Amino acid sequence: MALTLLRGMRTPILARRNSGLFFTTLHPPLSRLTARAESAQATASPKSIQLATKEAAEQKTQGFEAVIGIETHVQLSTVTKAFCSCPYSYGSQPNSTVCPTCMGHPGTLPVLNSKVVECAVKLGLALNCKIAMSSKFDRKQYFYPDLPKGYQISQFDIPIAKEGYLDLDLPVEFGGGHRRFGITRVHMEEDAGKLLHSESGSYSQVDLNRAGVPLLEIVSEPDMRTGIEAAEYGAEIQRLVRYLGVSNGNMQEGSLRCDVNVSVRPIGQSNFGTKVEIKNMNSFSAINRAIDYEISRQILLHKEGQADQIVQETRLWDESSQKTFTMRKKEGLADYRYFPEPDLPEVVLTSDYIDEIHKSMPELPEAKRRRYENMGLSMQDVLFLANDDNVARFFDSTLEHGADAKLAANWIMGDIAAYLKNEKLSIDEIKLTPLELSELIASIKNGTISGKIGKEILIELIAKGGTVKSVIEEKDLVQIADPAAIEAMVDQVLADNPKQLEQYRSGKTKLQGFFAGQVMKASKGKANPVLLNKILGEKLKANS
Ligand SMILES: Nc1ncnc2c1ncn2[C@@H]1O[C@H](COP(=O)(O)OP(=O)(O)OP(=O)(O)O)[C@@H](O)[C@H]1O
Ligand SMILES: [Mg+2]
Numbered sequence: 001m002a003l004t005l006l007r008g009m010r011t012p013i014l015a016r017r018n019s020g021l022f023f024t025t026l027h028p029p030l031s032r033l034t035a036r037a038e039s040a041q042a043t044a045s046p047k048s049i050q051l052a053t054k055e056a057a058e059q060k061t062q063g064f065e066a067v068i069g070i071e072t073h074v075q076l077s078t079v080t081k082a083f084c085s086c087p088y089s090y091g092s093q094p095n096s097t098v099c100p101t102c103m104g105h106p107g108t109l110p111v112l113n114s115k116v117v118e119c120a121v122k123l124g125l126a127l128n129c130k131i132a133m134s135s136k137f138d139r140k141q142y143f144y145p146d147l148p149k150g151y152q153i154s155q156f157d158i159p160i161a162k163e164g165y166l167d168l169d170l171p172v173e174f175g176g177g178h179r180r181f182g183i184t185r186v187h188m189e190e191d192a193g194k195l196l197h198s199e200s201g202s203y204s205q206v207d208l209n210r211a212g213v214p215l216l217e218i219v220s221e222p223d224m225r226t227g228i229e230a231a232e233y234g235a236e237i238q239r240l241v242r243y244l245g246v247s248n249g250n251m252q253e254g255s256l257r258c259d260v261n262v263s264v265r266p267i268g269q270s271n272f273g274t275k276v277e278i279k280n281m282n283s284f285s286a287i288n289r290a291i292d293y294e295i296s297r298q299i300l301l302h303k304e305g306q307a308d309q310i311v312q313e314t315r316l317w318d319e320s321s322q323k324t325f326t327m328r329k330k331e332g333l334a335d336y337r338y339f340p341e342p343d344l345p346e347v348v349l350t351s352d353y354i355d356e357i358h359k360s361m362p363e364l365p366e367a368k369r370r371r372y373e374n375m376g377l378s379m380q381d382v383l384f385l386a387n388d389d390n391v392a393r394f395f396d397s398t399l400e401h402g403a404d405a406k407l408a409a410n411w412i413m414g415d416i417a418a419y420l421k422n423e424k425l426s427i428d429e430i431k432l433t434p435l436e437l438s439e440l441i442a443s444i445k446n447g448t449i450s451g452k453i454g455k456e457i458l459i460e461l462i463a464k465g466g467t468v469k470s471v472i473e474e475k476d477l478v479q480i481a482d483p484a485a486i487e488a489m490v491d492q493v494l495a496d497n498p499k500q501l502e503q504y505r506s507g508k509t510k511l512q513g514f515f516a517g518q519v520m521k522a523s524k525g526k527a528n529p530v531l532l533n534k535i536l537g538e539k540l541k542a543n544s
């Protein structure tokens with residue numbers, strides 16, 4: 001079920017329709033706003049905009065510097081909503097998980113879900129913030145059909161966490177390096193519903209399932225200077241919420257939404273320029289591209305003497321045109337008319353409560369990266385392994401079973417990662433266990449099997465499970481390390497290939513590789529390669 005608001009009607013219909021969607025007329029659909037903005041832009045300065053896209057990279061360095069701050073909304077994966085007992089799951093039938101409280105009916109009262117506080121404290125601690133022993137909720141007023149109460153319950157002047165920082169390592173391909181970005185605050189709030197706009201633009205529909213779903217908003221300091229830094233900041237927040245288990249961090253489903261604020265200033269100027277807020281990016285790469293576009297758009301306006309056209313506004317990123325467009329002028333603080341939420345008491349915490357949460361937290365990405373780095377792994381390996389907590393757990397567990405760190409990393413990043421990518425699986429969905437990976441590594445190291453056979457066994461274990469030992473026995477894969485057996489095979493191959501032997505004798509010594517290959521083939525890949533090459537070398541010498 002979802003609400004539908006019909007175009008031309010003065011007030012929204014409050015009754016539910018069969019479709020479940022409520023109808024709205026209050027605002028033109030965003031798609032039409034975008035279209036309108038697009039045509040305005042097009043007539044304003046078409047050449048400039050085109051130029052901005054093409055020359056984004058060059059423009060960036062021409063005497064200007066970008067300043068970027070990010071507001072990240074993290075949708076919490078609690079069982080019930082923030083202030084009522086409705087469940088929420090992405091993709092449910094419209095308006096099927098709603099109640100009078102989250103639909104904002106008069107006379108209903110919110111009751112705070114304690115899990116939301118727990119998640120907020122977890123994330124606040126993970127972001128190195130000061131946790132407020134006492135914080136409160138406020139009402140943030142604005143009128144939009146997806147906000148049934150006409151205000152959002154949020155936190156204004158006393159957020160649950162503030163003054164933290166986030167550490168990350170930039171990927172090697174982007175120049176590498178460690179970065180620390182300031183975190184201004186983390187506060188609790190509720191999500192709004194969703195508007196679905198008709199193709200024709202004549203009506204919009206409202207789905208209130210998402211209304212009242214708990215969010216944490218993380219506000220960063222304006223510490224980033226490039227699109228890459230901003231995208232990596234977003235990726236690190238995603239990693240954190242997944243490690244902590246507070247959210248699935250899925251950007252496509254909107255569980256993680258980054259609004260980026262961008263301004264530019266001439267290098268050397270200490271004051272910030274006017275910021276523009278950009279929304280609607282559903283991947284980290286889109287964040288990077290949207291910022292690059294916006295930086296070049298703003299620099300171009302500066303260069304054309306039109307800096308006054310950069311106004312505090314919200315712009316939407318449009319993936320198809322790879323541009324940003326005006327969505328609305330930004331509300332100022334006064335427009336929100338914040339005031340304390342009278343229906344919710346203060347959130348008062350004890351230090352025991354905070355300590356308990358602290359103790360329950362897993363090792364976080366930054367600590368993991370430093371630990372892996374200290375094992376002597378390259379930054380590329382470190383970033384790969386710590387990127388996904390399931391992968392990191394698998395790696396750690398393999399090491400606990402005695403495997404060498406570099407060898408385990410190579411297997412996980414090489415053959416295992418390739419298999420996962422191919423089959424679109426995650427590491428916790430395969431049958432291979434960390435114990436068996438460590439056994440496999442040990443079996444290669446002690447010469448029971450060759451590396452080549454190891455790869456075959458690995459695939460078998462990933463797909464079907466079982467143990468290294470059982471696969472070796474079942475398929476008779478034990479490496480042939482008996483010199484007499486290898487010698488016999490070498491003799492046979494030399495006898496079977498008289499022409500090549502003749503060529504070898506007359507100087508084509510590269511043919512040693514050919515003979516080695518033939519022996520390996522005859523042994524079904526089981527001959528110990530070191531021994532094989534040694535014996536073959538000796539035989540060839542004796543034969544020439
Ligand atoms: N001049 C600037 N250039 C770029 N970023 C800025 C600038 N000034 C502030 N910022 C960043 O903009 C963001 C502002 O977020 P904040 O939530 O405080 O306000 P808002 O966007 O006005 O509010 P709302 O939550 O209603 O969107 C912060 O991340 C901050 O670091
Ligand atoms: Mg904002």
Ligand SMILES: [Mg+2]
Nearest residue numbers: 071072217219
């Ligand atoms: Mg904000």
